[in-house]
Amino acid sequence: MNLNLKNKKALVMGASAGIGKAIAESLINEGAEVYICSRSEQKLRDCQEDIGAAGYEVCDLSQPLASKALIERVIARIGQIDILVTNTGGPAKANFLDVSDEQWHLDFQSIWMSPVESIKAVLPHMKENNYGRVIMVTSLAAKEPILGLTTSNGLRAGLSGLGKTIANEFSAFGITINLLLPGYTNTDRLKSLKLSDEQIKTMVPAGRLGEPSELADLATFLASEKGSYITGQSIAVDGGVLKGH
Numbered sequence: 189m190n191l192n193l194k195n196k197k198a199l200v201m202g203a204s205a206g207i208g209k210a211i212a213e214s215l216i217n218e219g220a221e222v223y224i225c226s227r228s229e230q231k232l233r234d235c236q237e238d239i240g241a242a243g244y245e246v247c248d249l250s251q252p253l254a255s256k257a258l259i260e261r262v263i264a265r266i267g268q269i270d271i272l273v274t275n276t277g278g279p280a281k282a283n284f285l286d287v288s289d290e291q292w293h294l295d296f297q298s299i300w301m302s303p304v305e306s307i308k309a310v311l312p313h314m315k316e317n318n319y320g321r322v323i324m325v326t327s328l329a330a331k332e333p334i335l336g337l338t339t340s341n342g343l344r345a346g347l348s349g350l351g352k353t354i355a356n357e358f359s360a361f362g363i364t365i366n367l368l369l370p371g372y373t374n375t376d377r378l379k380s381l382k383l384s385d386e387q388i389k390t391m392v393p394a395g396r397l398g399e400p401s402e403l404a405d406l407a408t409f410l411a412s413e414k415g416s417y418i419t420g421q422s423i424a425v426d427g428g429v430l431k432g433h
Contacts, residue, residue, distance in 0.1 A: 191218045191408060191409065191411075191412035191413070191414055192412060192413050192414075193215065193218040193219050193220040193408070193411065193412055194218075194219035194220070195219070195220075195221070196215075196219075196220045196221070196270040196271060196411075197220070197221045197222075197223075197266050197267070197268055197269055197270050197271070198212075198215050198220045198221065198222045198223070198269070198270065198271035198272070198273065198411065199222075199223045199224075199225070199258075199259070199262050199269050199271070199272055199273070200212040200215070200222060200223070200224050200225070200273040200275065201225050201226075201247075201249060201255070201258075201273060201274050201275045201276070201302075201306070202225070202226055202249070202275035202276055202277060202325075203224035203225060203226060203232075203235065203241075203273075203275070204224065204226035204228060204231035204232050204234070204235045205226075205231065205235070205375070205376060206373075206375040206376060206400055207275065207325060207370060207373060207375060207400045207403055207404065208224070208226070208273070208275045208325070209224075209235055209239065209400070210399075210400030210401050210403070210404035211273055211275070211323075211325070211400075211403070211404040211407045211408070212224050212235075212239060212241060212273075213239040213401075213404065214401065214404040214405055214407065214408040215271065215407075215408050215411065216239055216240055216241065217408075218408055218412070220270075220271065220411075221242045221266065222241050222242055223241065223242055223243045223244060223245065223262050223265075223266065224236065224241045224243075224244045224245075225244060225245045225246070225247045225258060226244075226246070226247070227246065227247070227248045227249075228246075229244075229246045232244040232246065242266075243265065243266075245258055245261055245262060249276050249297075249298055249302040250294055250297050250298040250302075251297070252297060252301070253305060254302070254305075255274075255301075255302040255303070255305040255306035255309075256305040256306065256308070256309045258306065259272075259305075259306050259309035259310050260309065263310075263313060268313055268317060269310050269313065269314070270314070270317070270319060270320060270321065271320075271321045271322075271323070271411045272306060272307065272310050272320075272321070272322050272323070273323045273324075273325065273407065273411075274302065274303040274306055274307070274322070274323070274324045274325065275324075275325040276298045276299055276302060276303075277298075278327070278337070278340060279291070279294075279295040279298070279299065279337070279339045279340050280295075280339075281336045281337055282336065282338055282339075283336060283338060284338045287338050287339060291339065292339060295339040295340070295343060296339075296343060299339070299340065299343040299344060299347075300343050300346065300347070303324055303347065303350075304350070307322055307354065307365075310322070311354075311358060311363070314358075314361070314362075314363050315358065315361045315363065317362075318361055318362045319362045319363070320358075320361070320362065320363035320364070321363070321364055321365075321410065321411040321412075321415070322351075322354070322363070322364070322365040322366075323365075323366055323367075323368060323407050323410055323411060324347055324351060324365070324366070324367045324368070325367075325368050325370065325403075325407075326344045326347050326348075326367050326368070326369055326422075327340055327344050327369055327370065328369050328370070328371050328424060328426055328429060328430060329341045329344045329345070330344040330345050330347060330348050330367065330369050330422060331345070331348070331369060331422065331424065331430055331432065332430055332431065332432065347367060348367055348422045351365050351366065351367050351420060351422065352420045355419040355420030356420065359419050359420075362416070363419075364410070364415065364416065364418060364419035365419060365420065366410050366415075366418060366419060366420070366421045366422075366423065367421070367422040367423065368403055368406065368407055368410075368423055368425060369422055369423065369424040369425065369426065369430075370398065370403050370425055370426070371392065371398055371424065371425060371426025371427055371429045371430075372388065372391060372392055372397050372398065372426070372427070372429065373397060373398040373399070373400055373403065373425075374397040374398065374399055374400065375400060391429065392426075392427045392428065392429055393427060393428030393429070394427030394428055395427075396427065397427075398425060398426070398427055402425060403425040406423070406425060
């Protein structure tokens with residue numbers, strides 16, 4: 189299937205490893221010009237060499253207005269951003285009474301404000317071009333709270349409402365916005381949990397971990413013209429983990 193992404197320009201955040209890297213690589217394989225960002229310049233260099241990214245920008249998304257400045261730098265370099273993928277790492281695990289005020293502020297900036305700042309910065313350019321794709325990578329916690337991930341549960345749920353709001357405002361300008369909710373995916377973060385095969389089979393109806401490429405290929409479809417009538421959706425890629433409708 190030709191997704192017609194040749195000459196489209198994309199920025200993928202948190203793209204030096206894991207799901208972000210897989211999305212960037214999938215977009216590149218379909219002909220898009222992709223810029224990547226993360227906090228580690230060395231990891232970005234390695235990733236760029238590995239997947240053939242057009243360029244990279246070092247950016248710490250936990251810092252106020254960093255994502256806004258990132259958008260401005262990338263647009264100054266390449267002229268436009270047709271596809272924006274927001275993606276941040278998972279926050280520290282803690283029950284509600286154990287979460288410090290400092291942790292709330294840090295996670296609010298990373299999980300909530302970095303997408304808000306970057307999307308607000310890029311939408312006027314997308315509107316002017318009458319084309320845009322925004323994909324927010326969040327978590328199953330957006331729909332179903334996960335034990336101990338208090339800040340993630342609270343903040344990511346709000347992003348679903350935000351995405352729907354933006355979709356309603358900007359659909360008439362050829363802009364779509366969707367959220368992808370990865371389940372238990374084969375990344376370094378999940379590997380650190382050292383789950384046994386039996387535990388995974390108990391937790392995941394599909395009986396296995398998801399691969400980053402499986403979520404990435406859906407992201408690429410949504411970023412293409414083929415996905416132009418899909419907007420305002422929160423789509424789980426989880427092997428059946430979510431228990432609700």
